[in-house]
Amino acid sequence: MNRQGILGFLFFCVLTAWSASAQPNKQAQLEEKRQSILEEIKQINSLLFKTQGKKKSILTNVEDLNHRIAARENLIKVTNQQANLLTREINENRTKISELQNELEVLKEDYAAMINKSYKSKSQQSRVMFLLSSENFLQAYKRLQYMKQYAKHRKEQGESIKEKTILLEILNKDLTEQKQKKQVLIEENRLAKEKLTSEKKDHQELIASLKKEEGTFSKQIRDKQKEADAIDRQIEEIIRAAIAKSNKESNTTTAVKTSSTTFALTAEAKALAASFMNNKGKLPWPVEKGVVVKRYGKQQHPQLANVTTFNSGVEIATEANAKARAVFNGEVMEIQQLKGANMAVYIQHGSYITVYNNLINITVKKGDKVSTKQNIGTVYTNAATGKTILKFLIYQNRDRMNPADWVFQM
Template sequence: MGVTNASRFTTPPSWPTWLLAAALLLALTSAPAQQRRRSTGKPAKETPKTKAQLERERRNNLRRIKEASKILEQTQQKKQSSLGQLNALKEKITVQQQVIKSTSSQLRYIETGVKKTATDVQLTQAELARLKAEYARLIYAASKSTNAYNRVMFLFAAESFNEFMLRLRYVRQYSEVRRQQVSSILRTQEQLHQQLTTLTEQKQEKSSLLTTQVSESRNLVTMRTQQDQVVQQLSQQEQQLQKELAERQQAVRQLDNLIAQRVREEIARAARVAAAKAAAKAAAAKAAAKAAAERAERAERNNATAAEQATAKREATETAEAAEVAVAAEEASTHVDRVVLTPETAELSSSFAENRGRLLWPVARGFVSQRFGRHPHPVLKHVTVDNRGVDIQTTAGEPARAIFDGKVLTVANIAGMNNVVMVQHGEYFTVYAKLRTVSVSEGQTVKMRQPIGTVYTNPEGTTELQFQVWRNSTNLNPEQWLGRK
């Protein structure tokens, strides 16, 4: 770069030595500072998440903590500790840990920015010092011939007109380079000012986040202390918890029996409808086969041509085979273990399956207090709980809503599960239990987001919905079907 810029100056003979040195010096200063910085600066490491993503994550977690705090407050209105209170505390602790993790990621992100900005400041300061030093040397060299007489003598010392024009062009270029040098210094100073301002803001943000992290860590310690206290209090209520567990298990068995019965009934009903349609088709096929056989016999009695007789026999054979297929289909339709779908219900079932992992939550607010499958009891030792669905703890009076379009298959009441609503989506079924009120009826068509009732709040102040997903007679994990709330 220095050689290229230096070549712009055509050196006339007999130039003063100081001017030659100044020209070379100025040519070197014309290299952009940013290009030199790019050749020496190290690229910052890429972070897995952007600052905006981390901030959105943090805000979402704070919203979840607020919801859990409201639910916890409702459970704490009763003096006696409860599993609902323990579940709310666990949810707060889990989300609080995520908040701290997100804050730590933000701190690492800012720390990386601080280091990069500090490096840029050092490079810019060094560049500015270099520019000022070069400019100082240039001014010192130029001060030796600043009077107009020396400049005039330099021009008129030319031996020809061409040399005179070259010297005049050089003097003008010399002045322009000095002006550009001043502009470079001013731009570098402005850049340095902006970098220092950014560095100050980043350090302030880092300090604020550190304060927040300390505060969140203290909150986490407080929550864990509360959790230990609740667990200790619940441990002293072992007999009561054993009784509640036995009642729940009995209620679960009754709910399982109800679901199994209604699924079997729906499969049988759909099979009967399919069998009736198949029987009608079989009867029509048999009648057509009989008519075709009669036509073949008439053709043979009436001394029809060989071709006509062959055609009649072929039609009779094909019709008989179709009748046999129809009869077989009729028999198969009476032995099914899944819902026989119509074109409309098949489309609904396919749409439900395609939305796996994106389905609407059955409540607008809340958290999963008990997950699907077998897991240890939160308090009782050596006791395993088997959950057919998920328990979603929410706020008092929270509406339950249909997660997808469907038809209400049943509305029932089970001791320990309160009101139960079962909605059919083709060969899929969703179950909403522990409802205080129900606002739909059997056979009613419902749309996604449509309220189907309100969630029940027990005497301990816990508002909890039991939610299940089935495909025919197979129990599914609802968390794999619901989307992010």
């Protein structure tokens, strides 16, 4: 193989290697996402749809189906992306295989011609005569060098044929595997679409019932919002009181007055707050297993056009008797019996506070130092609905934070 041919082959190998590494990385990311959605659907089915003997309201049924349909649509979208990526990979491999086959054919023809020529002049006597017939020493030397280069070229051609043959076998194997993966994904997508069609049919029937009594259901949602707002005010009053207390204690020991809207922190508390901040997006879930059923912030009801709700934290459906756990090291600031609700545990992490609402059987007390993932109580299960819901909130001083920004993959 000449220098140009070697460089071309090396470039092809590098290009193939780069393409081969880039595509699987993307495919691996999509597969990880698909598995995550499958786990989410599994948890939705387990936590929202296995409340045997419990009669759920139309509103609750609609909300639960909203979660499952959204997850199923997301699954179909990701699976389609995987199948499309595999289609591109298959087409690329087919192109590479075709190019390699053509190159291999040319190499074999060239090699066959070289072998044939070599056979005709293969005798030692012919080679000796070729050297002895030289007109001078310089010509003899050049002929000797030519013979060496010719032999080397033959060897390189043979190695190139071997390398391309191996590469062709690898590409053919990859192509077969890619086709099989694509078929599996297509079948899974078909089943997911069938389930989605059935779920949407049930969903439409429920929505039709909902629309018939829209006024009644809208009032129910607004009444629940008022109850949630009242609980939020109780939580915020506790935080205001804690901030005021920290400032009062600080102002008695220093001449510099501190703000009434932020905690007066010791050096240790400042370091804890900085550590909490550095773990933004990496905090563990406040329950071991769960799915978010109500997200943070203002949201338009998907079926009732005139109804909007606001959630000061996130609501997480979990298993019966699930334990709530601290998401970071800190100190139990308060344990509160909320009016119209169950117990809430407040854990302070410097200037940050995490609140765990709807608990029973609290296992910590005010002033306790707690560590990350330490159990602090049991999440209450509603006897009527069979659901176990933890409401989780994060504050920085008196400012609400979106827990989804802080908790890993929420």
